Amino acid sequence: MVRAIIWDYDGTLGYREGGMWVATTLEVIHEEDPASPLTEDDVRARLRGIFPWDRPDEPHPHLSTPEAWWAAQVDLFTDILGDLGYYDGRARRMAERIRTVYLRPDAWRLYPEVLDTLDALSARGWQHYVLSNHLPELGEFVERLGLAPRLSGLVNSAEVGYEKPHPEIYRRMLEMIGPAETIWMVGDNPVADVAGAEAVGIPAILVRTRHEGVRYRCDDLSGVPAIVEG
Ligand SMILES: [Mg+2]
Known part of the structure; x- marks a missing residue:
């Protein structure tokens, strides 16, 4: 089983590496406008709520191609940059640049213990x-980082149109796994x-962070085997 x-x-x-959306947006603003006084906090406030995963109760199957996903996101960045005073096509050019910088392949890394931990678990x-x-590009990162051959499957919100903790994305995952003796979420x-996993009956381990009331947790993935093997 x-x-x-x-x-x-x-x-x-x-x-x-180098931060995520806030850092990338600020990097592009500073490229275009080195004297900009904007800080990470200013940018963070502007970006709040603009990503699909910020609105998990709003399914988005209409954005399930990379073109549609990025077109919607670039439009949102363009509006924000326009509000910040970048006019006459500058905002759109900068928004496209955010996409390019964010996807820079060498920025995407794995934590050091990941492959060894997955391999040790596979061996068992x-x-x-x-x-x-x-x-939409998650599958490419997973391929490039050597994870793909270790995986039996991947469900990406950008492709299925639901964001965790929506139960539908968990349902898609369970459907992909099929009959199983034991399933854990990490x-x-x-x-x-x-909470998303537990809501559909999957026990879950919180890693790399702390949160009150969580039943299972460990500092990094090397603690996972001891928990799942009880
Ligand atoms: Mg995460």
């Missing part, structure tokens, strides 16, 4: 799945990963 672990991606298996019969609120987000 199948024993499966569902891994969150960002903040669990991998990260983006565990299958690995990824369930992520992410960009992630760094107490809501999207832990």
